[in-house]
Amino acid sequence: MNDIYQILEEDGILPIVNIQDASKAKALLNAYCKAGIRAMEVTLRSEAALSAIQAIANSKMPMNIGAGTVLTVDECKRSLKHGATFMVTPCLNEKVVRFCLDHSVPVIPGCSTATEIFRALELGINVIKFFPAKNLGGLDTVKALLGPFEKMNPKFMPTGGINEASIEEYAPIPNVIALAGSWLAPRNLLLNNDFQGIEEIALRSLRAWRENRRILAGE
Numbered sequence: 001m002n003d004i005y006q007i008l009e010e011d012g013i014l015p016i017v018n019i020q021d022a023s024k025a026k027a028l029l030n031a032y033c034k035a036g037i038r039a040m041e042v043t044l045r046s047e048a049a050l051s052a053i054q055a056i057a058n059s060k061m062p063m064n065i066g067a068g069t070v071l072t073v074d075e076c077k078r079s080l081k082h083g084a085t086f087m088v089t090p091c092l093n094e095k096v097v098r099f100c101l102d103h104s105v106p107v108i109p110g111c112s113t114a115t116e117i118f119r120a121l122e123l124g125i126n127v128i129k130f131f132p133a134k135n136l137g138g139l140d141t142v143k144a145l146l147g148p149f150e151k152m153n154p155k156f157m158p159t160g161g162i163n164e165a166s167i168e169e170y171a172p173i174p175n176v177i178a179l180a181g182s183w184l185a186p187r188n189l190l191l192n193n194d195f196q197g198i199e200e201i202a203l204r205s206l207r208a209w210r211e212n213r214r215i216l217a218g219e
Helices: 004-011 022-035 049-058 073-081 094-102 114-123 138-152 166-170 187-191 195-217
Strands: 013-017 039-043 064-068 086-088 127-130 155-158 179-181
Touching (some): 004 013, 004 039, 004 064, 013 195, 022 049, 022 195, 049 064, 049 073, 064 073, 073 094, 094 114, 114 127, 127 138, 138 155, 155 179, 166 179, 166 195
Parallel strands (some): 013 039, 013 179, 039 064, 127 155
């Protein structure tokens, strides 16, 4: 598949999906692909997660599928075996990061402090999941952290408490590569099989990111 970091920077949004029923994976995938989303994260928070990842990977549709809430190297290995192409973690687990780097697997580790961010950058990780963003002060904290680390050029993907309204706030910031969140897969819409509704949210979100990113480009 394509370079996940480039795709995230171009699309600006990453759906975080907690799938309880793997049979819904293909319909959800279809909704995202129709909207133009090229990457999604399935969290390892349910027994159906790995089966859902496998169904998406086997579909051969143009989707980069990531495993989220990866806590151990074993979870990383099992996710790869089921077809995941990148890893997202809630914390800076150096064992997971080193495994991914050693096996050329893109990884986006979760960091919440300046120390963790510095260590991730030292390890060679440039794209960092800032989590939980809202609880840690949101955009104000991101801006504060950019100051001392500016010369190391970190790219942040704020996650946690992020929603559609956050796009206007974050998109104009150069070092925010993308936003990730479950607003792109609301639990009630998944339960009711409202994949049209999910597609519409994805379309609005992509449009909002591109429109607000133009501010950065000076258009």
